[in-house]
Amino acid sequence: MEIEEFGYKQELKRGLTLRDLVVYGMIFMIPIAPFGVYGYVNQEAPGMVPLAYTIGMLAMLFTALSYGSMARAFPIAGSVYSYAQRGLNPHVGFIAGWLMLLDYLLIPPLLYVYAAMALNHLYPDIPKVGFILAFLVSATFVNLRGITFTARMNIVFLLAQLVVLGIFLFYAWNALHGGTGNGQLTLAPLYSPENFHFGMLMQGVSIAVLSFLGFDAISTLAEEIKSEPGKSVGRAALITLLVMGAIFVVQTWIATDLAAGDFGDLVEGRVGRLEAHAGGSWLATLTAVATALAWGVAVAITSQAAVSRLLFGMARDGKLPKILAKVHPKHNTPHVSIYLVAVLSLLICYLFINSVDTLTSLVNFGALSGFMLLHLTVINHYWRRNKSTQVLRHLICPVIGFLIVCAIMYNMGVDAQKLGCIWIAIGLVYLFFLNKLGANTALADPL
Numbered sequence: 060m061e062i063e064e065f066g067y068k069q070e071l072k073r074g075l076t077l078r079d080l081v082v083y084g085m086i087f088m089i090p091i092a093p094f095g096v097y098g099y100v101n102q103e104a105p106g107m108v109p110l111a112y113t114i115g116m117l118a119m120l121f122t123a124l125s126y127g128s129m130a131r132a133f134p135i136a137g138s139v140y141s142y143a144q145r146g147l148n149p150h151v152g153f154i155a156g157w158l159m160l161l162d163y164l165l166i167p168p169l170l171y172v173y174a175a176m177a178l179n180h181l182y183p184d185i186p187k188v189g190f191i192l193a194f195l196v197s198a199t200f201v202n203l204r205g206i207t208f209t210a211r212m213n214i215v216f217l218l219a220q221l222v223v224l225g226i227f228l229f230y231a232w233n234a235l236h237g238g239t240g241n242g243q244l245t246l247a248p249l250y251s252p253e254n255f256h257f258g259m260l261m262q263g264v265s266i267a268v269l270s271f272l273g274f275d276a277i278s279t280l281a282e283e284i285k286s287e288p289g290k291s292v293g294r295a296a297l298i299t300l301l302v303m304g305a306i307f308v309v310q311t312w313i314a315t316d317l318a319a320g321d322f323g324d325l326v327e328g329r330v331g332r333l334e335a336h337a338g339g340s341w342l343a344t345l346t347a348v349a350t351a352l353a354w355g356v357a358v359a360i361t362s363q364a365a366v367s368r369l370l371f372g373m374a375r376d377g378k379l380p381k382i383l384a385k386v387h388p389k390h391n392t393p394h395v396s397i398y399l400v401a402v403l404s405l406l407i408c409y410l411f412i413n414s415v416d417t418l419t420s421l422v423n424f425g426a427l428s429g430f431m432l433l434h435l436t437v438i439n440h441y442w443r444r445n446k447s448t449q450v451l452r453h454l455i456c457p458v459i460g461f462l463i464v465c466a467i468m469y470n471m472g473v474d475a476q477k478l479g480c481i482w483i484a485i486g487l488v489y490l491f492f493l494n495k496l497g498a499n500t501a502l503a504d505p506l
Contacts, residue, residue: 062282065135065145067375071282071368072391074207077291080277080284084299086213087273087361090220091227093311094350095173096266101315104263107255109248109312111263116304118264118467119271121460122430123300125437126278127293128452132440134289137372138278138365139429139436144376146440147432150490155432156373157486161425161479162272163279163366167359167400168407169418171195174355176415177347191408194355198363199401205390206283209364216357223349224310230342231313240319248315261470265423268467270307272426273358274299276365279372363404367396378493420475421482427468428479434461 062069075083093100097108104111129142139159144152175190201212236243274296281288371393374383387394411418434457441453468476 062135065133067135069282070386070391071136071371071393072206073283073285074205075210075280075284077295079210079213080280080291080295081298081302082213082217083210083280083361084274084277084295085303086217086220086357087276087365088270088299088303089273089350089353089358090217090303090306091224091310091346091350091353092270093307093314094227094346095177095354096270097311097314100263100267100311102263103266104260105254106251106315107248107260108263108267108315109308110250111260111267112270112304112307112311113249114260114264115268115271116300116307118268118460118463119274119300119304120297121456121463122433123274123293123296124452124456125430125433125460126275126296128437128441128457129433130278130281130292130296131289134281134284134292135372136279136282136368138275138369139433140369141372142440143432143436146436146444151432153373153378153490153493154483154486155429155436156369156378157489158425158428158432158483159369160366160373161482162422162429163276163362163369163425164400164403165407165418165422165425166272166362167195167198167366168404168411169415169422170354170359170362171404171408172412172415172418174351174359175412177351178355181344181347181351187412190355191405194359195401195404195408197356198359199397201360202363202367202397203387203390203392203394205392206280206364209360212360213357216353216360220349220353220357223346224306227342227346228310228313231317235313235317240317244312244316248312258470261466265467265471267307268427269419269423271300271303272422273361274303275426275430276361279365279368282368363397363400366400367393370396370399417474417478420471421478423471424468424475424479425482427464427471428483430464431461431468434458434464 093108093112100108100111129146133141133145135141137156140152140156142152143155147155171191171194172187174194175187178190179185179187201209235241241247277295277299278292281292284291370379370383371386373379374381374396383396383399384393385395386392407418437453437457441447441449447453
């Protein structure tokens with residue numbers, strides 16, 4: 060399908076390949092993400108962090124399948140917003156976009172704050188705001204240069220993270236088989252009867268699943284893919300999810316056996332104690348700096364690109380100010396949206412610099428709520444509307460995916476649920492006035 064079939068004009072540059080999409084997704088998901096959240100997951104699922112990541116991967120697998128299904132039907136920018144408005148209802152589509160904004164819009168400042176806190180701990184003479192400004196300016200500059208330039212930078216950042224991860228795994232494996240911890244890989248990290256508690260495990264999954272958020276952002280680049288955007292989005296999402304899931308499970312499995320039940324200061328979130336056991340203080344410092352830079356630079360660039368495309372898609376349909384749909388004549392980027400994301404990120408950093416837990420919860424709420432609407436869209440568009448005969452792909456899988464996401468949402472913190480509902484209420488009020496002002500919400504059904 061060509062974008063013109065949906066009533067739009069091709070404005071963004073088509074320069075991405077399947078490899079670029081996979082790299083983009085891997086950067087967004089951060090190969091070394093467990094370095095920063097291991098202890099938090101372990102607090103809820105003691106000694107079974109790999110199990111939490113495995114469940115998180117399986118849960119997101121159904122979501123990736125739903126993304127692939129909808130990308131084939133509507134290969135346009137906007138992600139769940141575009142899918143729900145065309146596959147369910149224009150008003151529901153707006154709410155889906157509003158929820159994904161809560162996810163995508165808060166990810167850049169969340170990353171800036173996390174990275175600034177980590178580096179400020181190592182280099183206290185440099186204020187956190189100094190790191191935040193450096194990260195924000197670099198991410199904005201790269202995104203303004205165009206998606207092709209961004210893709211090249213992503214490859215460099217991904218290779219750097221994989222090198223750091225390889226170093227950690229090498230030293231951790233040698234330390235483990237040298238007698239540290241359990242002395243070998245065991246099955247305990249995948250299931251420990253004495254520590255197993257389903258409710259706590261699901262709370263751990265709700266934290267671990269944050270590391271998987273990112274494969275969904277691939278769908279925002281649908282209008283910048285060289286060929287077969289519908290198929291490419293689905294393939295890239297599945298490949299990214301499976302590869303990153305394996306990477307997360309392997310590194311947390313080794314880390315858990317290396318700890319051998321003595322988790323000590325791991326409750327603070329980082330695995331620095333394990334890194335020091337594995338290779339010394341230099342390895343702990345290397346992984347700390349690498350994690351901070353991955354958050355503050357690499358992922359910030361990809362997340363800013365994702366939210367700017369979501370803003371572009373919603374503005375193009377009149378759901379947000381039209382100026383956000385303007386495209387740079389030279390670089391073919393939604394430059395006004397990129398600038399707005401930079402300004403909002405700076406403001407959010409200022410407001411939440413000491414409340415990263417709240418930001419994290421809101422990001423999860425926005426993403427998971429959007430995923431629930433995504434699964435419903437697959438069922439409605441394919442099964443109910445088009446009478447699909449693919450029962451497994453278009454009914455059973457989205458139903459399972461919906462129920463899994465509901466379970467994760469149920470075990471999320473109450474504060475996050477309350478704040479998320481407030482965000483939905485604000486969106487409904489905004490939609491009411493948008494309709495009162497005569498906004499055209501009746502989209503032509505492409506079918």
